Amino acid sequence: MAESMRGLHRSHRCTEVSNSNIGEKVTVMGWVQKRRNLGSLIFVDLRDRSGILQLVFDEDSIGKEGFEKAGTLRSEYVIAVEGTVQKRSAAVNENLKTGDIEVIATSLRILSEAQTPPFQIEENSQTKDEIRLKYRYLDLRRPDIQRNLMLRSKVLYLMRDFMAKEGFLEIETPILCRSTPEGARDYLVPSRVHPGNFYALPQSPQLFKQLLMASGYDRYFQIARCFRDEDLRADRQPEFTQADMELSFVDMEDVLDVNERLLKYVFKEAINVDIQLPLPRMPWQEAMDRFGSDKPDTRFGMELQDVSDVVKGCGFSVFTSALEAGGSVRGINVEGQGAMPRKKIDKLVEFAKGYGAKGLAYLCVNEDGTYKSSFAKFMTEEELNALVSAMNGKPGDLLLFAADKNKIVWNVLGALRLKMGEELGLMDPDQYNFLWVTEFPLLEWSDEENRYMAMHHPFTMPMEEDWKNVDTDPGSVRAIAYDIVLNGTELGGGSVRIHQDDIQEKMFEVLGISKERAQEKFGYLLDAFSYGVPPHAGLAYGVDRMVMHMVHADTIRDVIAFPKVKDASDLMTATPNVVDEEQLEELGIAVIPQKEEDAE
Known part of the structure; x- marks a missing residue:
């Protein structure tokens, strides 16, 4: 007893x-x-x-x-x-x-007293995730999970401490907001006192923190809960924590400076890692061309090589037709893997198809200098030699090529590079490679919407020297935007914001948002800006992702106390779940049962 x-x-x-x-x-x-x-x-x-x-x-x-x-x-x-x-x-x-x-x-x-637990409370548990998450209150007793959450607590304290000393004010912004369905899907909350109307849970405090700048608060900071109804993966949850900030009377250099010093302080105090400043920077275009990713893992090489000029006149139609359609041919050199079995290469081809490729061309450089290839019969010996030379191929190397639109080629080879880097043990978990990726495109074309969309959001400032081309070549306009990347993960991102009326109006026009629609969606922000707004810029970190890297976890679930699983459900509380009819009636909501064939 x-x-x-x-x-x-x-x-x-x-x-x-x-x-x-x-x-x-x-x-x-x-x-x-x-x-x-x-x-x-x-x-x-x-x-x-x-x-x-x-x-x-x-x-x-x-x-x-x-x-x-x-x-x-x-x-x-x-x-x-x-x-x-x-x-x-x-x-x-x-x-x-x-x-x-x-x-x-x-x-x-x-x-x-205690019943016998369904699994042993021990470090590095091999128990299935489903069982551990169903009994999360027991899983949270495991020493490794407890260390993760204690480190997370320390990181949040250190951030608050640094930001307070830098003159930032911690101000909370609303959780019940207006829906702005421009980015990811919102989580909606029905209003009882306004039947038929809904709040949305914030995807970020973006508009509120800009309003705080218009209100004269100069430097704002918040540990903010954010919500996005999107498909989950290892570094994504439906609700997550941002370390959010906004600064007035600053340019990009000011924002990068304070954040570099913040990262140096937090990583040193939390896990005794010394970060050398200034952090390296790389324009978005260079990151895509070299790594096939706007969040490159720079701990290892295996960089993409553009061989379009080398193969433009060859007899291999897969390459030439991609070039004729305005695409490119690029490859990676997986050094020392030329003897990879055909079965494994076939699996890489299937992997590439999962990222939009129609196929994957390969060339093995044998130890005797001869070639084994999926396309050698379509090219002359001189063309093959030139291609291998362009790829810096040596005996024993495996060369992998993708040919398609640039976006697909980048996606395919960028993913393949990471896959091979992981399989070959090229990613040192104790190495922390930070990188600023800058000069993002302001806009990106959406085939679904048949229009340009803001790559970040509609309030991102364009680069002054590019803005003159917005009517003739919108895709060429770069943004004053920046992401902080660590070992292939985007830890955070931000931008300088638009504060001039004429640029903002033109931005809405380019995005196909009418004045009436802009006023309907963002009227309160635009009205506030009409009363005098300072130049301002900001950034937000994904705290969960940052701590995940600090503790070398494979998933952010291991640094969140009560996480959701892949379908956004909580196995411990069996959430989401049905609610009483009385609650639905009070809200004026009727749930329509799905037909069986629809559900399927």
Whole structure:
């Protein structure tokens, strides 16, 4: 039966007990990790969020009743123990922070009993994710998950500390907002007092933080909860945390400077990693041409090579037809993999098709200098030699080529490069390669919408020297936008904002947004700007992604206390779920059952 802790007060967490406490009485509380009964002695490993402490139960010290009670302890029982700290009588455990001491128990209270858990509470659990997430409250007891969340807490504290010292004000913006369905899908919240009307949960505090600049708050910062109804992946959740900021009377250099110093401070204080400043920068076009990605992982080479000029007159129609259609032919050199079995190459072809390729051309440079290729019969020996030379191919190398529109070629080879880099162990997890990607296109063409869309958002400032081309060549206009990338992950992004009426009006026109539509969607922001708005710029980090890299986790679920799974559901609380009819009636909502064939 569970006992009260009345009269007891915890004096130390488990690993706060040390050699300096030898001979002292302490009171510790936590969970039983394991119990070992040696007959005359019972050893218990006590666990709390700080770590493990060994307790020793000896009948002479705790009495017969206490000793018998200790014999009933099982894993995950919650206990309180008073005792005296002493040097370990048995072998020292080098793997534990408290490995050279133990506590000789003089009293024991069982504060809570526990059923046998569905999986063992241990580091690096091999239990299926579905089970761990169903019992997330148990999974959260695992020491590695606890360390992740404690580090996350420290990172947020360090960010707040740095930003406060830099003169930023922490201001909260609304969670119930107006829907602005320009980007990802909104999560909608029905209004009871305004039947038929809806709030949206914020995808970011973008418009509110710009309003704060118009209101004169100069430097704003917020740890903001954001929501996006989009398909999930390893580094994406439907609700996530942003470290969000906006600054007035600044240009891009000011924003990059404060953020470089922020990153240097946080990474040094949180995980003792020294970041060398200034961080390297790379224009978007260069990133796409060299890495096939606007968030390149620069820890390894295997860069893309444009061989369009080399193959433009060859007899291989896959290459030439792609060039005639305005595309390109590019390749990567997977060094030392020329002997890759055909079966594995075929799998790479299928992988490439998943990224939009019609196929994947390959050429193996054999050790004797001859070639094995999917297209050699269509090209002369001179053409093949020129192609291999352009790819810096050596005996033993595997050359992979994609031919299509630039966007598809970049996607395919960029993904293949990462896949091969991971398989060949070229990504050192202890190497932190930061990179600013700059000069993004202001606009990108959408085949679905049959119009240009803002690559970031409609309030991003164009580069002054490009703006004159907005009518004749909108796709060539670059934005004063910047992303901070770490090891192939976009940690955050931002831009200088438009604050001039004429540029904003023209931007809406280019995006096909009429004055009436702009006023309907963004009227409150445009009205605010008509009363005097300073030049301003900002940036937001994905906190979950940043911490994921710090702890070398494979997924952001391991750095979020209560995450969702791939279909955006919570296995522990069985959410989302149906609600009572009365609630729906009060909101004026009717749920229409899906027909079986529709559901399929």
